[in-house]
Amino acid sequence: MSGTPQNPVEKLLRTERMPHIWCPGCGIGTSVNCFARALEQANIDYKNLHVVSGIGCSGRVAGYVNVDSFHTTHGRAIPFATGLAMARPEAKVVVYSGDGDLFAIGGNHLIHAARRNIDMTVICVNNFTYGMTGGQVTPTTPYSAKASTMPYGNFEDTFNLPNLVDACGAVFVARWTIYHVRQLTRSMTKALNTPGFSFIEVLSPCPTLYQRRNKLGDGVMMVQYFKERSTIENGANTADVALGFQGDIVVGEFVERERPTFIQNYNTRMEQVLGDAFVPYEGVK
Amino acid sequence: MESELDAKETSSSSKKKVKGTVYITEDRCKGCSFCVVFCPTGALAMGGRLNHKGYHLPELANPEKCNGCDMCGLFCPDFAIFGVRLKKKETKENA
Numbered sequence: 445m446s447g448t449p450q451n452p453v454e455k456l457l458r459t460e461r462m463p464h465i466w467c468p469g470c471g472i473g474t475s476v477n478c479f480a481r482a483l484e485q486a487n488i489d490y491k492n493l494h495v496v497s498g499i500g501c502s503g504r505v506a507g508y509v510n511v512d513s514f515h516t517t518h519g520r521a522i523p524f525a526t527g528l529a530m531a532r533p534e535a536k537v538v539v540y541s542g543d544g545d546l547f548a549i550g551g552n553h554l555i556h557a558a559r560r561n562i563d564m565t566v567i568c569v570n571n572f573t574y575g576m577t578g579g580q581v582t583p584t585t586p587y588s589a590k591a592s593t594m595p596y597g598n599f600e601d602t603f604n605l606p607n608l609v610d611a612c613g614a615v616f617v618a619r620w621t622i623y624h625v626r627q628l629t630r631s632m633t634k635a636l637n638t639p640g641f642s643f644i645e646v647l648s649p650c651p652t653l654y655q656r657r658n659k660l661g662d663g664v665m666m667v668q669y670f671k672e673r674s675t676i677e678n679g680a681n682t683a684d685v686a687l688g689f690q691g692d693i694v695v696g697e698f699v700e701r702e703r704p705t706f707i708q709n710y711n712t713r714m715e716q717v718l719g720d721a722f723v724p725y726e727g728v729k
Numbered sequence: 730m731e732s733e734l735d736a737k738e739t740s741s742s743s744k745k746k747v748k749g750t751v752y753i754t755e756d757r758c759k760g761c762s763f764c765v766v767f768c769p770t771g772a773l774a775m776g777g778r779l780n781h782k783g784y785h786l787p788e789l790a791n792p793e794k795c796n797g798c799d800m801c802g803l804f805c806p807d808f809a810i811f812g813v814r815l816k817k818k819e820t821k822e823n824a
Contacts, residue, residue, distance in 0.1 A: 451808055470761075472806065477806070
């Protein structure tokens, strides 16, 4: 095989674990592919990068990337990542997890990390269901969609993820689908280079559970739906970007704002109160 | 409409055509066909061959159409395919 070029993302992957467990037509792998290219474009030193995942299909990402990674308990990816970000402020901390993990079980952690503006990048792969445990309803399952725990269609109102994290004060909020591979890569690069809490929602197909139960075809058909019904609206008001069942999708980079991070706020306040006696916090040495 | 097509054809033929090819790691492929459906030039097609897990593999059905843009590589959820640009007068065999 000498002389054969190598896949450009090969060096970020634990190739001995491939092929991975994700189903044919699942979009999580595509988002990891974009993430690997974004890391290269953002010129990030892999030694200074931590990838933290929770539980679920998307939680497997931490096991497949060949960097310092952390597979944590269900919903608690952000508390672990907060600890890392506090101890090593110079490092890049990326939380890579699913909608059920981040917004249902770990919802409270997420809103407080965004409120405090802890320096981390959160990538949420939204496949509208709990994939690994059998297709139960999540806070992001659209109204009227069927799930194993909602056989007559979901009657709950859903979370509008960009609006929620925007209201909590995230400094960068974007949403893309896995059809928008180039834009997603660019947004990931931008999020990695933004100090503070940045959030990217990635809409992804789940052919095995969500689509089979709702008769939506395979992975390709879902990505074609993303292609046909998406409109790019950068800077759109996040209150207007809610998703419906097979409805229109607004994608883009919605929010970019500047706020002092948690550590900056702490240092500023303590300096005001304690004056010269205070030694600014610069991480655990 | 017809003249527009003609103009397009002449402009593309007068330009130097970029050549490319794809490399497939067959054991990783799960036959989802993302690469085939979203190939911007239509160079790929699902082939009749199967890999060791029994998934259908994509193949470079129209090698002359491939420009090595690596869109297949970006879309592939299994890291099984990627495209490369070929230098002038280079083929996959002597690359």
